[in-house]
Amino acid sequence: MADAPMLIEAPMLIEARGLTKNFGGILAVNALDLAVRQGELVGLIGPNGCGKTTTINMLTGHLAPAAGHILVHDTPADGLSASAFAARKVGRTFQITQLFGRMSVLENMLVPGLARAHATWTEATHTARRHLDFLGLSHLEKLQAKNLSGGQQKLLELGRALMLDPEVLFLDEPFAGVNPFLRDEIIVLIQKLHAEGRSFVVVDHDIEAIQRLVQRLVVMARGAKIADGTVEEVRDNQEVLLAYAGA
Amino acid sequence: MTDYLLIQALNGLVIGVIYAVIAAGLTVIFSILKIVNFAHGEVYMMGGYFAYFAIALVGVPPLLAVLVAMAMAFLMSVAVERTLLTPLYSPTTERKGDYGILITFGISIFLRNLALIIYGPYPLRPPSFWPGVLEIGNLVMTWDRVFAAGAGIAMLAALLWFMNRTIWGEALNAVSQSRESAAIVGINDQRFYMLAFGLGGALAGGAGALVGPIYSLSPSMGLIPDTQAFAIVILGGMGSVSGSIIAGLLIGLCESMFVAVFPDPSRSLTYAQAFSLLVLMVVLLVRPTGLFGRIHTQME
Amino acid sequence: MRAAQIGLGVALCVLVLAFPQLVNAYWLTVAILALFYAIVTASWALLAGYAGQFSFGHMAFVSLGAYTSGLLVMSFGLPIPLGMAAGVAMCAVVGAGIGYTCLRMRGPYLALFTVAFSEVLRIVIVSENEVTGGSGGLEVTPLFHTRSDAPYYYFGLALLAVSLGLMVWLVRSRWGLFFRAIRENEEAAAAAGVKVVRFRVLVFAISSSFAGLAGGFFGHYIGILTPDIGSVDQMGLVVAMAVIGGAESLYAATIGALLCEALVEALRSYEQWRMVLFGALLLVTIRFARNGLLALAFQAVRQRGLRAVVPRKATP
Numbered sequence: 001m002a003d004a005p006m007l008i009e010a011p012m013l014i015e016a017r018g019l020t021k022n023f024g025g026i027l028a029v030n031a032l033d034l035a036v037r038q039g040e041l042v043g044l045i046g047p048n049g050c051g052k053t054t055t056i057n058m059l060t061g062h063l064a065p066a067a068g069h070i071l072v073h074d075t076p077a078d079g080l081s082a083s084a085f086a087a088r089k090v091g092r093t094f095q096i097t098q099l100f101g102r103m104s105v106l107e108n109m110l111v112p113g114l115a116r117a118h119a120t121w122t123e124a125t126h127t128a129r130r131h132l133d134f135l136g137l138s139h140l141e142k143l144q145a146k147n148l149s150g151g152q153q154k155l156l157e158l159g160r161a162l163m164l165d166p167e168v169l170f171l172d173e174p175f176a177g178v179n180p181f182l183r184d185e186i187i188v189l190i191q192k193l194h195a196e197g198r199s200f201v202v203v204d205h206d207i208e209a210i211q212r213l214v215q216r217l218v219v220m221a222r223g224a225k226i227a228d229g230t231v232e233e234v235r236d237n238q239e240v241l242l243a244y245a246g247a
Numbered sequence: 248m249t250d251y252l253l254i255q256a257l258n259g260l261v262i263g264v265i266y267a268v269i270a271a272g273l274t275v276i277f278s279i280l281k282i283v284n285f286a287h288g289e290v291y292m293m294g295g296y297f298a299y300f301a302i303a304l305v306g307v308p309p310l311l312a313v314l315v316a317m318a319m320a321f322l323m324s325v326a327v328e329r330t331l332l333t334p335l336y337s338p339t340t341e342r343k344g345d346y347g348i349l350i351t352f353g354i355s356i357f358l359r360n361l362a363l364i365i366y367g368p369y370p371l372r373p374p375s376f377w378p379g380v381l382e383i384g385n386l387v388m389t390w391d392r393v394f395a396a397g398a399g400i401a402m403l404a405a406l407l408w409f410m411n412r413t414i415w416g417e418a419l420n421a422v423s424q425s426r427e428s429a430a431i432v433g434i435n436d437q438r439f440y441m442l443a444f445g446l447g448g449a450l451a452g453g454a455g456a457l458v459g460p461i462y463s464l465s466p467s468m469g470l471i472p473d474t475q476a477f478a479i480v481i482l483g484g485m486g487s488v489s490g491s492i493i494a495g496l497l498i499g500l501c502e503s504m505f506v507a508v509f510p511d512p513s514r515s516l517t518y519a520q521a522f523s524l525l526v527l528m529v530v531l532l533v534r535p536t537g538l539f540g541r542i543h544t545q546m547e
Numbered sequence: 548m549r550a551a552q553i554g555l556g557v558a559l560c561v562l563v564l565a566f567p568q569l570v571n572a573y574w575l576t577v578a579i580l581a582l583f584y585a586i587v588t589a590s591w592a593l594l595a596g597y598a599g600q601f602s603f604g605h606m607a608f609v610s611l612g613a614y615t616s617g618l619l620v621m622s623f624g625l626p627i628p629l630g631m632a633a634g635v636a637m638c639a640v641v642g643a644g645i646g647y648t649c650l651r652m653r654g655p656y657l658a659l660f661t662v663a664f665s666e667v668l669r670i671v672i673v674s675e676n677e678v679t680g681g682s683g684g685l686e687v688t689p690l691f692h693t694r695s696d697a698p699y700y701y702f703g704l705a706l707l708a709v710s711l712g713l714m715v716w717l718v719r720s721r722w723g724l725f726f727r728a729i730r731e732n733e734e735a736a737a738a739a740g741v742k743v744v745r746f747r748v749l750v751f752a753i754s755s756s757f758a759g760l761a762g763g764f765f766g767h768y769i770g771i772l773t774p775d776i777g778s779v780d781q782m783g784l785v786v787a788m789a790v791i792g793g794a795e796s797l798y799a800a801t802i803g804a805l806l807c808e809a810l811v812e813a814l815r816s817y818e819q820w821r822m823v824l825f826g827a828l829l830l831v832t833i834r835f836a837r838n839g840l841l842a843l844a845f846q847a848v849r850q851r852g853l854r855a856v857v858p859r860k861a862t863p
Contacts, residue, residue, distance in 0.1 A: 062738070082737035082738050086737070087740055094738075098735035099731075100732055100735065100736075102727075103728070111725065111739045112740050116740060164739070164740055283655030283656075285662075330834075331834055346837070350833050350834065352658075354830065356786075357823065357830055360819065364819035364820055364823055470666075473779075474662055477659050514674045517674040518674055520666075521667045521671070524670075527659065528663050
């Protein structure tokens with residue numbers, strides 16, 4: 001969909017300016033500028049090691065940038081912890097699912113539910129059950145998270161992020177190792193949540209799924225942004241083709 | 248006055264060699280099994296007692312008793328590894344990190360109490376390796392200390408030779424770098440974990456045997472080395488044997504000088520014990536990767 | 548089965564309350580010490596079992612609470628309840644400090660740091676013997692001046708009930724959820740909005756406070772304090788009690804402590820061998836029944852359908 005010009009009017013949710021990170025001698029992310037506005041569904045792709053996960057980690061407070069600034073709703077968010085980002089309705093899932101293994105599915109949902117200010121047990125439980133229902137996990141409520149299948153775990157992690165009532169969600173490889181049926185299901189779920197008004201940044205290597213899903217595609221290579229536009233625009237970008245070919 | 252300081256410094260280096268041997272053993276265990284072994288000081292203690300009883304009951308000459316102690320410490324460590332540590336390699340064990348902490352802590356308690364009942368609570372002193380003192384000018388040192396330093400250096404040299412020049416040693420190095428990669432090239436025998444734990448224990452046991460005639464033996468003599476050895480291992484880079492050696496010498500020297508210059512002689516000895524503990528706390532706070540070494544990798 | 552449950556409960560209560568009348572002075576002492584260890588063990592189970600913070604320096608807070616109260620009472624004539632409260636406050640502050648200092652330490656490094664801290668404190672107490680009495684001991688005013696130890700028993704029982712009650716209430720609240728989340732996966736907990744820093748510091752402060760409370764009780768019961776109460780060997784005993792009972796369940800850990808202390812005393816005739824046996828039991832439990840022997844027993848009983856007698860929930 002080439003509707004990009006209309007979204008310029010939408011409010012800025014989260015923005016990275018000159019974001020940089022190095023590990024020892026390796027420059028993982030190099031002066032990255034990235035902006036996500038309300039209502040967007042952005043795909044973030046790039047060859048392995050291009051800095052996608054590092055970028056997400058910085059934009060969700062799990063990693064401190066070496067340089068650059070982050071703004072959430074146009075207010076500075078530099079140096080905030082991961083829980084502070086969560087409180088500001090920035091949610092995320094992880095590349096390898098990180099659940100609370102020995103806690104039940106419901107408890108996994110209640111942790112973020114009750115971590116929110118002024119949350120009550122009844123409200124949180126009600127919301128949790130609603131989300132579990134949406135994800136098709138209701139019947140697993142009492143099971144320990146570690147006993148779920150891989151696909152169920154991915155869905156639970158999404159549910160946990162939803163409990164924050166997030167405005168923007170960073171999904172790190174939601175389709176990794178997922179069978180085609182579940183992949184389609186996840187795409188539908190994301191589309192439904194997007195229609196509700198939530199914004200997404202989806203990182204994945206499954207280009208086909210990304211293309212079906214997103215309106216805007218950002219491509220990274222060697223820590224820098226090399227393309228940012230609609231799927232069609234990016235697809236024909238020479239630099240992008242070279243980046244993947246040479247990776 | 249300077250003679251006194253020099254003697255203190257030399258004694259510090261001697262004890263530093265001992266610390267280095269203990270720490271080197273711990274480094275081998277840590278880098279290959281990837282666990283923090285809380286019982287290392289107890290193997291050191293046992294080594295001391297093994298030597299003592301080899302001499303007292305079997306009549307082994309003191310110099311040979313050190314080797315006997317090392318062999319027995321090796322066997323004891325292998326036995327412990329086979330019975331209690333195998334869950335660390337099994338994919339079905341959850342939370343291996345917690346398991347490692349608890350089981351080695353438990354082993355340390357068990358060994359300490361076992362020693363108390365078998366050897367009794369009163370300090371025992373094995374006979375000297377070589378009676379008398381060495382005098383060079385104004386400097387005096389017991390032959391025991393000289394021998395301990397020499398034997399310690401020999402042990403460290405042997406270890407370095409083993410790690411860098413033999414197939415087994417190189418294999419151990421490979422395993423320490425990456426268990427998975429080592430498995431791919433065919434080094435996945437559990438024998439390596441046995442070997443590593445046994446080797447580490449042998450070194451600790453040898454150190455204990457060397458120290459017996461100098462400081463005498465008691466069941467709780469391993470308590471301070473339990474934590475102190477870690478101060479040295481972390482300072483030296485957690486996985487670097489040569490780093491542990493340098494750090495061990497450094498700590499020994501500093502400890503000795505600390506005692507020498509501490510203004511209150513009635514407290515200097517007790518606070519000296521706290522010295523390495525404080526070093527550990529500071530190092531853990533400031534630079535868990537130590538001065539020399541690789542970044543610690545999580546347990547796989 | 549309701550009636551049987553209630554009947555059993557009542558019988559147990561009567562037994563517990565009448566205990567001092569039923570046993571001789573020796574076993575009363577054992578019971579009082581068991582109550583002390585129960586509070587310490589439960590607070591360690593909260594820290595290590597629930598929140599996943601394996602601190603091996605817990606006994607330092609028992610020692611700190613005991614010596615703070617003892618010194619304030621002996622040197623400044625403070626009434627004992629105030630002294631004990633000061634001990635608790637001191638432990639809360641130092642505990643929070645340790646929790647904060649250790650924020651970037653995980654697993655074994657936390658264990659190492661805390662055991663080093665504990666040993667340093669013990670060394671300071673031994674060295675500064677003019678103030679603390681050193682290894683010779685510090686004489687501390689006893690809480691009660693009665694011939695029988697019964698008042699100590701009831702006081703200890705009350706302390707245990709209050710402590711356990713508070714801890715159970717805590718773990719059943721949302722804080723309990725957060726502690727467990729931190730134990731399971733700290734990064735995920737942060738991503739879920741849990742203020743990890745705050746709760747790690749809190750759990751240290753809270754568990755240390757209970758340890759300090761127990762320490763104060765211990766000091767004013769025993770009457771003479773030695774630095775040994777903060778030793779690694781004592782820590783080992785508490786760890787053993789928690790692990791053998793079940794470190795992740797407050798009830799199991801508490802009962803574990805009571806039973807272990809009773810066991811250790813019952814085997815008194817075996818002298819040092821009992822500690823060896825105890826150590827062996829600890830190793831066997833860790834190796835083969837990691838959740839604890841009591842927890843295992845609860846599970847087995849539950850599987851045989853005796854739901855009415857045994858609580859259904861494994862937590863707390």
